[in-house]
Amino acid sequence: DIVMTQGALPNPVPSGESASITCQSSKSLLHSNGKTYLNWYLQRPGQSPQLLIYWMSTRASGVSDRFSGSGSGTDFTLKISSVEAEDVGVYYCQQFLEYPFTFGSGTKLEIK
Amino acid sequence: QVQLTESGPGLVHPSETLSLTCTVSGFSLTGYSVYWVRQPSGKGLEWMGRMRYNGDTSYNSALKSRLSISRDTSKNQVFLKMNSLQTDDTGTYYCTRDGFAYWGQGTLVTVSS
Numbered sequence: 001d002i003v004m005t006q007g008a009l010p011n012p013v014p015s016g017e018s019a020s021i022t023c024q025s026s027k028s029l030l031h032s033n034g035k036t037y038l039n040w041y042l043q044r045p046g047q048s049p050q051l052l053i054y055w056m057s058t059r060a061s062g063v064s065d066r067f068s069g070s071g072s073g074t075d076f077t078l079k080i081s082s083v084e085a086e087d088v089g090v091y092y093c094q095q096f097l098e099y100p101f102t103f104g105s106g107t108k109l110e111i112k
Numbered sequence: 113q114v115q116l117t118e119s120g121p122g123l124v125h126p127s128e129t130l131s132l133t134c135t136v137s138g139f140s141l142t143g144y145s146v147y148w149v150r151q152p153s154g155k156g157l158e159w160m161g162r163m164r165y166n167g168d169t170s171y172n173s174a175l176k177s178r179l180s181i182s183r184d185t186s187k188n189q190v191f192l193k194m195n196s197l198q199t200d201d202t203g204t205y206y207c208t209r210d211g212f213a214y215w216g217q218g219t220l221v222t223v224s225s
Contacts, residue, residue: 001173039212041157048206048215049149049157060213092157094212100172101147103157 002027002095006104012112013083021078021107023093028073029056037097040069040078043106044089052091053078085111114138116146116207116216123222124197130221132192134207141165141183145210146190148181151218152203163190165210197223 007022029037036056041049051060053069056076066081080087090106120132134146141163148160161171161181169181180193190207204218 041212043157048218049208049212050215051211051213054212090156094157094159096212099159099162099170100174101159103159106156 001100002029002098002102004093004095004102004104006091006093006107009107009109011108011110013109014112015084016082019080019083019087019109021080021091021093021109023071023076023078023104025074025076025095027097029095029097030073031097036071036073037095038069038071038076039094039096040067041092041094042087042089043092044086047089049092080109083109083111087111114209114214116209116214118205118207118216118219120205120219120221122220123224124201125225126198126223128197129193129195130197130201132205132219132221134190134192134216136188136190136207136209139209141185141188141190146183147208147210147212148190148192149206149208150203151206152200155203160192160205199223 003026005024013019038056040053043049057069068079090108092106093104115137117135124130145164147162163181163183178194183190202223204220206218208215
């Protein structure tokens with residue numbers, strides 16, 4: 001199985017500051033079709049996961065442009081510019097290149 | 113409008129079988145795959161398996177011996193059955209559509225005697 005490893009945040013993050021969450025995969029997620037099979041989600045307390053970014057860098061419908069995704073085949077970053085109170089929750093990366101579609105362990109964001 | 117709704121027993125006794133239903137609307141099960149994802153209480157997300165749009169299934173190898181996913185396209189329902197439940201199977205179980213933009217609200221399953 002592909003292992004997804006996420007980094008931690010220096011919580012709490014001051015409101016208005018930027019935050020970057022890292023994710024590393026044990027295998028390249030770059031397909032021969034040129035697409036990178038990585039998603040980012042936010043799970044707010046008590047809610048279902050919400051898709052933020054797919055194909056590593058494409059924002060999902062309705063997602064604020066404060067969220068951006070970047071990376072290579074194995075190292076990825078989700079950047080949140082100017083964090084707000086509504087950004088609080090746990091962020092997950094997920095690979096969907098191979099079954100099982102494994103998730104990272106999650107990165108918690110707290111706001112000051 | 114795409115919707116997915118999980119339903120199930122809430123409480124299951126150890127060693128018994130869990131049966132969950134994901135009822136979908138706003139799309140066809142013959143056009144989109146549906147996945148099951150679970151979240152042990154206070155922990156992260158675990159991909160369990162998939163019902164493909166053509167009826168094929170895939171399972172997480174860690175659960176494969178206990179897990180079965182099926183569907184009834186006439187009722188717009190996908191089913192999950194998992195046997196030999198233990199206390200560490202306690203958590204919230206979600207179904208989600210291919211693309212992962214649409215998720216159900218989740219159903220909490222507690223395994224306890």
